[in-house]
Amino acid sequence: MANEELADLVGTAAVAGRVRISTSEGFGTAILSPAVARLVVQRPAVQLEIVADSGFLSAAIREVDLAITLAAPQDKRLAVEHLTDYRLGLYASAGYLSERGEPGKASDLTGHTLVGYIDDLLYANELRYLDEILPELKPSVASSSIRSQLEMVRAGVGIAVLPCFMADAEGGGLTRLLRKTATITRTFWMSARRDVQQTVRVRRVRNWVHQTIASKRQIILDL
Numbered sequence: 001m002a003n004e005e006l007a008d009l010v011g012t013a014a015v016a017g018r019v020r021i022s023t024s025e026g027f028g029t030a031i032l033s034p035a036v037a038r039l040v041v042q043r044p045a046v047q048l049e050i051v052a053d054s055g056f057l058s059a060a061i062r063e064v065d066l067a068i069t070l071a072a073p074q075d076k077r078l079a080v081e082h083l084t085d086y087r088l089g090l091y092a093s094a095g096y097l098s099e100r101g102e103p104g105k106a107s108d109l110t111g112h113t114l115v116g117y118i119d120d121l122l123y124a125n126e127l128r129y130l131d132e133i134l135p136e137l138k139p140s141v142a143s144s145s146i147r148s149q150l151e152m153v154r155a156g157v158g159i160a161v162l163p164c165f166m167a168d169a170e171g172g173g174l175t176r177l178l179r180k181t182a183t184i185t186r187t188f189w190m191s192a193r194r195d196v197q198q199t200v201r202v203r204r205v206r207n208w209v210h211q212t213i214a215s216k217r218q219i220i221l222d223l
Helices: 002-010 025-042 094-100 106-111 146-154 200-215
Strands: 017-024 046-053 066-069 078-093 114-116 159-163 174-177 184-193
Touching (some): 017 025, 017 200, 025 046, 025 146, 025 159, 025 200, 046 200, 066 200, 078 200, 146 159
Parallel strands (some): 017 066
Antiparallel strands (some): 078 159, 078 184
């Protein structure tokens, strides 16, 4: 710890050590991963590990240094901060819509093929999107992976609720549906154990996460 404090005081870029982050699959692959190059240039001695998976590891029991989650952890050992809100919407491919038609209202979705999560494998209640659009709405095709859902929608399988920062990515070719009535807001929270939050290497990575979000603010918040 003394070495890290000294490095911070002199402003050196050579703050060394591993920092492991747990985050959702979508956020980790679409937002954090493309920004890693900047961190590598700024902090070449930091060894970054991103666990982007269907589920979250725990900062409280030291599985990771930082956890980016969909709900704010309640463990008193953790320092928790609001990271960012983000938007989700209904999307379909042009090919699917040309064959099946575009829904004009939420109730029309009952006649469409819906892509979503496997209900009994959901790792967070915040992923229950379809009920918010229309109660009792269920997917016809399901996957535990949001990347898999995205690729199925691109391939014309059906309609899905997807994070705007994934579905609106350049070259995605997807059409946004029912924008006024089917936009969903969720929140990312970032937490770390209080005894590691202020270590220099973790602070550097926290700052990088905040910088990354600021640079992607428009697509994350669907502005």
